Amino acid sequence: MKKLLLAALCLCCAFILTACSKSPNADDLAGTSSRQASSTLAASDSAALVPKAINYELPDGIVSVTGQCRLGGELWLGGFGKEGVVLCHTDLNENSGSFVLPESIEFIYALCGQGDNLVVLCGSLPVSYYDADGILTYSDSIAGELELLTISQDGTIISQAPLRENYDDATMRFKLMYELEGSYFISCQSTLIKLSSDGTEFGRISIENSTQTQQFFSICMYDGKLVACISELLSTDSQLWIIDPLTFEVVEKLDFPGHSIIGAGVDETGNLLINTRTALFSFDAENKTLEEILSWEQLYVTYQNFAFVEQVSGKYLFYQPYEDSITTVEYLPQDSSRIELTLATDVAYGEVYTLVNNFNTSQDEVQINIKVYNEDNLPMELLLTEISAGHGPDIFAFTMDESLGQVKASSLYVDLFTLLDEDPEYDRTDIVPNLLSAMTENDALYWLPCKFNILTFVAPESLIDNPGISLAESEAILIELGDKYTMLPKWVSPEFMLNWTIKFSSGNFIDSDAGTCNFDSPEFIALLELCKEWTHNDEDYSAEDKYLMCYEPLPGLTRLSGLSSYMGGDYCFVGFPTGSENGSTFLIPLKLAISRQSEYISESYEFLRYTLSDEGQAIASGGVEFCATQSALQNSIDNALAGELILAGMEWKISESDVEKFWALLNSTDTVSSAGAEFDIMWEAASAYFYGTRTAQEAAEIIQSRMRIYLAERS
Numbered sequence: 001m002k003k004l005l006l007a008a009l010c011l012c013c014a015f016i017l018t019a020c021s022k023s024p025n026a027d028d029l030a031g032t033s034s035r036q037a038s039s040t041l042a043a044s045d046s047a048a049l050v051p052k053a054i055n056y057e058l059p060d061g062i063v064s065v066t067g068q069c070r071l072g073g074e075l076w077l078g079g080f081g082k083e084g085v086v087l088c089h090t091d092l093n094e095n096s097g098s099f100v101l102p103e104s105i106e107f108i109y110a111l112c113g114q115g116d117n118l119v120v121l122c123g124s125l126p127v128s129y130y131d132a133d134g135i136l137t138y139s140d141s142i143a144g145e146l147e148l149l150t151i152s153q154d155g156t157i158i159s160q161a162p163l164r165e166n167y168d169d170a171t172m173r174f175k176l177m178y179e180l181e182g183s184y185f186i187s188c189q190s191t192l193i194k195l196s197s198d199g200t201e202f203g204r205i206s207i208e209n210s211t212q213t214q215q216f217f218s219i220c221m222y223d224g225k226l227v228a229c230i231s232e233l234l235s236t237d238s239q240l241w242i243i244d245p246l247t248f249e250v251v252e253k254l255d256f257p258g259h260s261i262i263g264a265g266v267d268e269t270g271n272l273l274i275n276t277r278t279a280l281f282s283f284d285a286e287n288k289t290l291e292e293i294l295s296w297e298q299l300y301v302t303y304q305n306f307a308f309v310e311q312v313s314g315k316y317l318f319y320q321p322y323e324d325s326i327t328t329v330e331y332l333p334q335d336s337s338r339i340e341l342t343l344a345t346d347v348a349y350g351e352v353y354t355l356v357n358n359f360n361t362s363q364d365e366v367q368i369n370i371k372v373y374n375e376d377n378l379p380m381e382l383l384l385t386e387i388s389a390g391h392g393p394d395i396f397a398f399t400m401d402e403s404l405g406q407v408k409a410s411s412l413y414v415d416l417f418t419l420l421d422e423d424p425e426y427d428r429t430d431i432v433p434n435l436l437s438a439m440t441e442n443d444a445l446y447w448l449p450c451k452f453n454i455l456t457f458v459a460p461e462s463l464i465d466n467p468g469i470s471l472a473e474s475e476a477i478l479i480e481l482g483d484k485y486t487m488l489p490k491w492v493s494p495e496f497m498l499n500w501t502i503k504f505s506s507g508n509f510i511d512s513d514a515g516t517c518n519f520d521s522p523e524f525i526a527l528l529e530l531c532k533e534w535t536h537n538d539e540d541y542s543a544e545d546k547y548l549m550c551y552e553p554l555p556g557l558t559r560l561s562g563l564s565s566y567m568g569g570d571y572c573f574v575g576f577p578t579g580s581e582n583g584s585t586f587l588i589p590l591k592l593a594i595s596r597q598s599e600y601i602s603e604s605y606e607f608l609r610y611t612l613s614d615e616g617q618a619i620a621s622g623g624v625e626f627c628a629t630q631s632a633l634q635n636s637i638d639n640a641l642a643g644e645l646i647l648a649g650m651e652w653k654i655s656e657s658d659v660e661k662f663w664a665l666l667n668s669t670d671t672v673s674s675a676g677a678e679f680d681i682m683w684e685a686a687s688a689y690f691y692g693t694r695t696a697q698e699a700a701e702i703i704q705s706r707m708r709i710y711l712a713e714r715s
Helices: 002-009 351-362 380-388 401-406 433-439 471-481 494-509 522-533 557-566 601-612 614-621 630-641 656-668 678-690 696-714
Strands: 049-056 064-071 074-081 084-090 096-100 107-114 117-123 128-130 136-138 146-151 157-162 176-180 183-187 191-195 201-206 214-222 225-232 238-244 249-256 261-266 272-276 279-284 289-295 308-312 315-319 326-333 339-345 366-372 395-398 451-459 550-554 585-587 591-594
Touching (some): 064 315, 074 107, 074 117, 084 107, 117 176, 339 601, 351 366, 433 656, 494 585, 522 696, 550 557, 557 656, 601 614
Parallel strands (some): 339 395
Antiparallel strands (some): 049 326, 084 096, 117 146, 146 157, 176 183, 183 191, 191 201, 225 238, 279 289, 315 326, 451 585
16 A cells, blocks of 8 residues: 555655666766866767666665765765665665664755765754655644754764754745855745854745745756746746845846746756756856757656756766655667657646656657647647547547547547457456446447546435435435425535536437437436426525535545545435436546557557556556556555555545445446536526526427537537
8 A cells, every 4th residue: 555655646746757777887976077168968979879767776774865965976865764864875886875863853854065074954844744655744743943964974973053943834845955155055945045054044035926826946056156946836937046145135037938947956067957847958158048958758758846957977867855766867879769659638737647657667669748638738629630630649548528528439449348358467357347337338448447436426324225316215305304404405506416417417318329319308307407496596505504415526535534534424325316226427537548540559558558557556546546447446445444544644544334335336336427518518508497587398408409519510
């Protein structure tokens, strides 16, 4: 379970490149101080050498790095070991060592060199951190007691200088530190601070940002000045602030629109290096522009978050807190060209990127490049045009039903059963049976689920003791309960209810293969009447209100734990009251398909196979959603029952009774939520009925007409 949570939580700390390999001929880290004409490898070498991301294993004793710097020809690392806080050093060959720090030190924030000695910013725990097992943990209180610990290279403690102020603000989680002429400069997300060697604060620079949309991502010393990197959280615009270290004042601000600057450092000639989301750049001081050195896509990396970079002996060293390996980029001989695949997705972040990153770095035959189609990136119309021209992507990775609704033609996709049935390792039985059955269309599997939620309704078990309920049964129970109860909470409006109705029931009125629908049927008219009868318009509601059932979008075991705790164990999954045995339905937050237009179907399938692995399932589920494979789902349940379901520093408990109720729900759910653009199409006509300007019959006829046109256009 710890491995499962670690893989999930790496999304939060934005660390990628987890494939570890050790270079057999690692160069010495001493570097050079001589200034040369070029800041990168000579261009003449580029034909023979190519950049490659190489990860080195951490020295024995340390499992997660929270501070890193180079000193005395070695890389010094501070962070967590299995036994607590540890300080290590390595030359990336066979030579390494570690030192024990005083027991009073709970956390290492940053490291830097001071002459021949090492200075450690350390002290009490921050408000939140990832422990040695990769578990996000919250501190009970923030002491804010920090110190500058000076240590010789043989591990002797030379001095301890407690900081004169308590930095107990939740935002003051320092991550980088530099020294210049006896002064120390430290950074957190909104503040830069200048300290003397005795721990006295000389000054601070803060971002005047009431909306909290800007942050300091990095600092470094360059040409006698302190450079701070500020990036917008909601856009790709960034700034470099040039700060006079003596006066500690900003002397210049440089704008870089379109660049998400997240890291900085210097190369071995002293030139400024800038890391962005997409590439590593060299700063042209004369023109104040950025010149690309290498792209992360070139390294088969679609997302990274490195705050520090420096060049040493021709290789680049990178650092970001909580790394579990040492990341470098080195120029090595070209080995073989990769097959390039395109993956189309509708989201610009999240587990899709981690899955692609890990797959790209785990082998050297295939490179997957991501293209995003949504309102903020490439338009979905472009994807449809590319498909029509026969130049569609190799792989689809959709997270939203609306996206699938626009590209939903079974003739476009490979039947994954034809690949799964020939797979020597995986087969149909590896996927949760009811989930697989619900995803199957006409005996074919076009979309592979990576994870799932279950949309359902819950009611007190003391009132409804079995899953599944009909309209007549629910109304009979409500009459028996009297006026103190409503069917649904008073905050449920007709709009909410129609949305739920579509999610749970629209598939009953649409024949996707035939491109037909029957929304003018008596059954759908009855559902419209239900939406009006059971809902409330702008009524006051409170926590004291009593109701028979409530909507429950059950994503995973943590939610199951919270639901059980909130209802004191008195709950039952009854589903949407449609009259069927169980009115619950699957929601698939991430699903994958392979295009028949692809020239590399078997190579594309290798990526889908990776998502079925334990590692792939851990990343896809994020530790908070249900895994799609039988083994990963069962393991997560077993670990939860054993008390090992820990997330965000909390233990989420479930009982055998909770598990029995979940299995009963899962084993009786057999449909997939099919809501896409249907709600927008239906709402105008339905709302006219809800507010009295049309009859239910008239609204249903309008909906039928519009849905018929929609289905015809989609086909």
